[in-house]
Amino acid sequence: MSSHGPACPMTAHRSDGLRGVADVPGDKSISHRALILGALSVGETVVTGLLEGQDVLDTATAMRAFGADVTRGEDGVWRVHGVGVGGFAEPGGVIDCGNSGTGVRLIMGAMATCPIVATFTGDASLNKRPMARVTDPLALFGARAVGRSGGRLPMTIVGAVEPVPVRYEVPVPSAQVKSAVLLAGLNAPGETVVIEHEATRDHTERMLAGFGARIVTEETPEGRVITLTGQPELRPERIEVPRDPSSAAFPVCAALIVPGSDVLVPNIGLNPTRAGLFYTLQEMGADLVFENLREEGGEPVADLRARYSPDMTGIAVPPGRAASMIDEYPVLSVVAAFAQGPTEMRGVKELRVKESDRIAAMADGLRAAGVTVEDGPDWWIVHGLGGDVPGGATVATRLDHRIAMSFLVMGLASARPMTVDDGGPIATSFPVFGPLMAGLGARIDG
Numbered sequence: 001m002s003s004h005g006p007a008c009p010m011t012a013h014r015s016d017g018l019r020g021v022a023d024v025p026g027d028k029s030i031s032h033r034a035l036i037l038g039a040l041s042v043g044e045t046v047v048t049g050l051l052e053g054q055d056v057l058d059t060a061t062a063m064r065a066f067g068a069d070v071t072r073g074e075d076g077v078w079r080v081h082g083v084g085v086g087g088f089a090e091p092g093g094v095i096d097c098g099n100s101g102t103g104v105r106l107i108m109g110a111m112a113t114c115p116i117v118a119t120f121t122g123d124a125s126l127n128k129r130p131m132a133r134v135t136d137p138l139a140l141f142g143a144r145a146v147g148r149s150g151g152r153l154p155m156t157i158v159g160a161v162e163p164v165p166v167r168y169e170v171p172v173p174s175a176q177v178k179s180a181v182l183l184a185g186l187n188a189p190g191e192t193v194v195i196e197h198e199a200t201r202d203h204t205e206r207m208l209a210g211f212g213a214r215i216v217t218e219e220t221p222e223g224r225v226i227t228l229t230g231q232p233e234l235r236p237e238r239i240e241v242p243r244d245p246s247s248a249a250f251p252v253c254a255a256l257i258v259p260g261s262d263v264l265v266p267n268i269g270l271n272p273t274r275a276g277l278f279y280t281l282q283e284m285g286a287d288l289v290f291e292n293l294r295e296e297g298g299e300p301v302a303d304l305r306a307r308y309s310p311d312m313t314g315i316a317v318p319p320g321r322a323a324s325m326i327d328e329y330p331v332l333s334v335v336a337a338f339a340q341g342p343t344e345m346r347g348v349k350e351l352r353v354k355e356s357d358r359i360a361a362m363a364d365g366l367r368a369a370g371v372t373v374e375d376g377p378d379w380w381i382v383h384g385l386g387g388d389v390p391g392g393a394t395v396a397t398r399l400d401h402r403i404a405m406s407f408l409v410m411g412l413a414s415a416r417p418m419t420v421d422d423g424g425p426i427a428t429s430f431p432v433f434g435p436l437m438a439g440l441g442a443r444i445d446g
């Protein structure tokens with residue numbers, strides 16, 4: 001939805017040790033894909049553990065508008081009766097993807113090779129984000145896009161009537177762009193090939209294979225070459241959505257900086273394309289242990305145990321790891337403020353085109369809280385204070401859930417409270433953040 005209610009300020013106060021079990025909700029990336037791929041299958045896809053955050057609910061509404069039957073049972077199980085590849089109906093109204101880059105970009109891809117027209121919009125944050133990165137490759141399939149200047153939403157996509165398969169090198173490290181091209185390739189006859197130079201989250205590839213598509217990924221000197229055979233009949237799936245490592249990051253990071261904490265975050269997927277933050281924290285000296293490491297559905301899963309870690313030191317985060325932790329830099333920068341010495345984060349230009357310019361948003365808030373930050377176009381350095389972070393600032397959320405949650409985590413350990421001017425956007429990805437953190441003993445009000 002393109003607007004939420006009145007701004008809801010939230011304040012986090014210095015807390016005693018956080019303790020207990022943090023059951024974080026389902027993975028946002030996998031939840032979007034479960035609904036979209038379910039809508040493109042013939043028959044009933046059953047989804048348990050779907051993230052019921054606003055971003056995903058907006059994708060569910062969109063799938064209905066394209067003709068799929070999407071329902072939620074009282075038991076919280078979601079069922080999707082799909083229309084099949086190429087079977088999307090033309091929506092009767094505008095598709096509002098709210099705050100969600102993943103939603104709008106993946107859905108644009110999925111409809112771009114159907115002979116229909118759809119108009120997309122979002123909230124004030126989404127309507128500023130770049131869409132040409134998706135509409136450029138979609139044009140190669142034969143789709144046309146007309147939007148606001150600079151390739152911004154609102155935007156109308158005229159789907160290709162006779163789509164052709166595409167070979168496309170993704171110019172930015174983006175799973176959304178890769179996925180949009182693959183989803184468009186589903187309804188193009190022949191082989192669509194996507195090449196990515198930096199590995200990004202691979203949920204689309206894994207799930208397409210699960211739904212019965214022929215898709216092969218080869219690691220080559222050129223990069224990862226992904227070949228999809230178009231026009232499969234996707235068969236419906238039963239999907240158990242794993243818990244979201246990007247949400248787990250918040251209780252984990254809070255436990256590391258709040259004295260006396262010991263928190264268990266069970267059942268977190270450690271898919272290598274997602275787990276970069278946890279390895280980075282371990283390299284900084286965090287007391288973060290992977291307990292009960294196991295395989296589930298072909299992916300590594302563990303219970304994360306995080307304890308207060310007073311001796312963390314800053315590191316230079318390897319730029320090659322950026323894609324595997326891209327959404328976690330805001331909260332990493334909070335941990336970095338409590339570590340000793342500088343933490344350097346480079347090769348992270350993509351942070352500037354998320355729900356907000358995340359380098360600017362975090363740098364402004366950290367500085368207001370007494371932390372020294374240097375930043376450039378694609379890098380930033382946080383100078384850690386080794387535990388004594390003054391805090392005491394009010395920060396603008398900028399319609400960005402991760403900015404809000406990061407500064408609330410900070411306020412649990414800084415000398416003075418931290419306030420965010422609007423906690424509303426947290427509901428896009430982690431609707432139970434407030435009660436979950438309170439259950440661990442966090443003092444957050446608002």
Ligand SMILES: O=C(O)C1=C[C@@H](OP(=O)(O)O)[C@@H](O)[C@H](O)C1
Pocket residue numbers: 028029030101102173174175176177179201326327350
């Ligand atoms: O494909 C996805 O599910 C996502 C990809 C990433 O975006 P980019 O593709 O823009 O890097 C990430 O930031 C976003 O939260 C989810």
Ligand SMILES: C=C(OP(=O)(O)O)C(=O)O
Pocket residue numbers: 099100101102103327354355402429
């Ligand atoms: C960048 C994010 O999401 P999206 O691109 O889907 O809006 C995020 O959740 O941090």
